[in-house]
Amino acid sequence: MSHSAEPLPMIARRSGPLKGEAKIPGDKSISHRALILGALSVGETHITGLLEGQDVLDTAKAMQAFGAQVERLGEGEWKVNGVGVGGFAEPEGVIDCGNSGTGVRLIMGAMATTPITATFTGDASLSRRPMGRVTDPLELFGCEVTAREGKRLPVTIKGAAEPVPARYKTPVASAQIKSAVLLAGLNAPGQTVVIESEPTRDHTERMLAGFGATITTEATDEGRVITLTGRPELKPQPVAVPRDPSSAAFPVAAALLVPGSEIRVPGVSRNPTRDGLYVTLLEMGADITFENPREEGGEPVADLLVRHGPLKGVTVPPERAASMIDEFPVLSVIAAFAEGTTVMQGVHELRVKESDRIAAMEIGLVANGGKVESTEDSMTVHGTGGLKGGATAATHIDHRIAMSFLVAGLASDQPISVDDGSPIATSFPDFLPLMKALGAEIA
Numbered sequence: 001m002s003h004s005a006e007p008l009p010m011i012a013r014r015s016g017p018l019k020g021e022a023k024i025p026g027d028k029s030i031s032h033r034a035l036i037l038g039a040l041s042v043g044e045t046h047i048t049g050l051l052e053g054q055d056v057l058d059t060a061k062a063m064q065a066f067g068a069q070v071e072r073l074g075e076g077e078w079k080v081n082g083v084g085v086g087g088f089a090e091p092e093g094v095i096d097c098g099n100s101g102t103g104v105r106l107i108m109g110a111m112a113t114t115p116i117t118a119t120f121t122g123d124a125s126l127s128r129r130p131m132g133r134v135t136d137p138l139e140l141f142g143c144e145v146t147a148r149e150g151k152r153l154p155v156t157i158k159g160a161a162e163p164v165p166a167r168y169k170t171p172v173a174s175a176q177i178k179s180a181v182l183l184a185g186l187n188a189p190g191q192t193v194v195i196e197s198e199p200t201r202d203h204t205e206r207m208l209a210g211f212g213a214t215i216t217t218e219a220t221d222e223g224r225v226i227t228l229t230g231r232p233e234l235k236p237q238p239v240a241v242p243r244d245p246s247s248a249a250f251p252v253a254a255a256l257l258v259p260g261s262e263i264r265v266p267g268v269s270r271n272p273t274r275d276g277l278y279v280t281l282l283e284m285g286a287d288i289t290f291e292n293p294r295e296e297g298g299e300p301v302a303d304l305l306v307r308h309g310p311l312k313g314v315t316v317p318p319e320r321a322a323s324m325i326d327e328f329p330v331l332s333v334i335a336a337f338a339e340g341t342t343v344m345q346g347v348h349e350l351r352v353k354e355s356d357r358i359a360a361m362e363i364g365l366v367a368n369g370g371k372v373e374s375t376e377d378s379m380t381v382h383g384t385g386g387l388k389g390g391a392t393a394a395t396h397i398d399h400r401i402a403m404s405f406l407v408a409g410l411a412s413d414q415p416i417s418v419d420d421g422s423p424i425a426t427s428f429p430d431f432l433p434l435m436k437a438l439g440a441e442i443a
């Protein structure tokens with residue numbers, strides 16, 4: 001479902017010290033995958049801690065449209081009765097994935113090797129994003145794809161009646177491409193192989209193994225070689241979704257920037273394929289401690305204790321980009337408040353997210369007194385220890401741009417506004433009450 005057509009202007013002002021505990025909602029990537037693998041299993045999958053953001057709700061609705069029974073039992077508690085690998089039914093209507101690149105790309109993969117036809121659409125942001133990166137490899141399995149100019153949505157896929165397995169080397173570091181190919185490989189007899197030169201988030205591999213598929217990952221000179229054996233019977237598993245490190249980044253950033261702040265953020269995933277922001281913040285001198293490291297739901301997690309303190313600029317190397325790809329907008333805000341220059345390299349993928357995130361952050365930061373330069377593949381922020389503020393940033397239907405500028409406003413001299421905060425509900429529906437409970441002045 002596309003988010004509300006009415007823009008929701010929001011404003012953030014300089015706040016007193018942020019204090020308290022921030023209970024972040026469930027991880028978005030893991031939530032999508034729990035619903036999709038639940039739908040492809042035979043029997044009942046019980047999920048706790050599911051993110052109830054619009055992106056994930058759209059995936060839940062899509063799984064129902066393909067024939068799975070999906071039911072909400074309570075807050076974050078859901079059950080899915082799946083149809084098994086190859087068991088998807090043909091949906092009667094168009095599948096609307098709203099704002100979600102992960103939703104649409106993974107679901108296209110999941111249906112491409114079943115002999116049914118489905119049409120996918122999304123909101124204005126998703127309709128601008130490239131889909132050829134997923135439909136091209138899916139065609140290797142034998143499905144037929146029709147798309148709008150530039151391989152954009154709406155896309156119609158006629159699933160392969162006699163799928164063949166594929167071997168595919170991803171041209172860009174993308175967990176969505178990798179996952180779409182692996183999910184298609186589930187219903188192809190034989191071995192499907194994905195090779196990625198840079199490691200990307202590995203939730204699909206972990207969860208497929210947990211649901212009983214035979215899947216191996218091998219580090220080779222070519223990169224990570226992931227091999228999946230097709231036609232498994234997936235067995236339902238209880239899924240306890242850990243808290244989302246990408247959402248945690250916003251209150252963490254706010255606590256680092258607002259003088260006197262000290263917050264706790266319990267149970268955040270520390271999966272190494274998602275940890276790049278936290279590695280970078282420690283290099284910048286951030287006062288963050290990771291307490292009670294443990295395993296929850298097959299993922300490493302820890303409780304974060306975050307305190308305000310001085311930060312210095314650093315260079316983020318390109319090989320770290322995939323492990324923090326959604327965190328660069330908020331890092332660029334943190335960098336503006338640091339002393340010295342922060343260089344973010346290898347970040348070209350930011351140009352094809354919900355918005356061109358390099359352009360959106362550069363324009364908004366400069367309007368608020370920041371010093372920023374960019375190239376196609378890099379962003380440089382010259383930190384001056386603070387931001388003047390006073391301007392409105394355009395969010396371009398992009399939740400992470402909206403939350404980044406609101407965090408900036410909490411520590412700037414003048415308030416910072418965003419033209420539309422409504423997309424925040426796609427990934428972090430409780431952002432506003434959670435931040436206000438910490439003491440943030442956001443409205």
Ligand SMILES: O=C(O)C1=C[C@@H](OP(=O)(O)O)[C@@H](O)[C@H](O)C1
Nearest residue numbers: 029102173174175176177325326
């Ligand atoms: O697989 C996933 O769950 C995701 C992968 C990333 O996208 P790419 O695969 O396009 O890098 C990320 O930006 C997105 O928020 C979630």
Ligand SMILES: C=C(OP(=O)(O)O)C(=O)O
Nearest residue numbers: 099100101102103326353
């Ligand atoms: C890029 C993002 O999501 P998606 O690709 O799923 O729309 C994001 O959440 O920052």
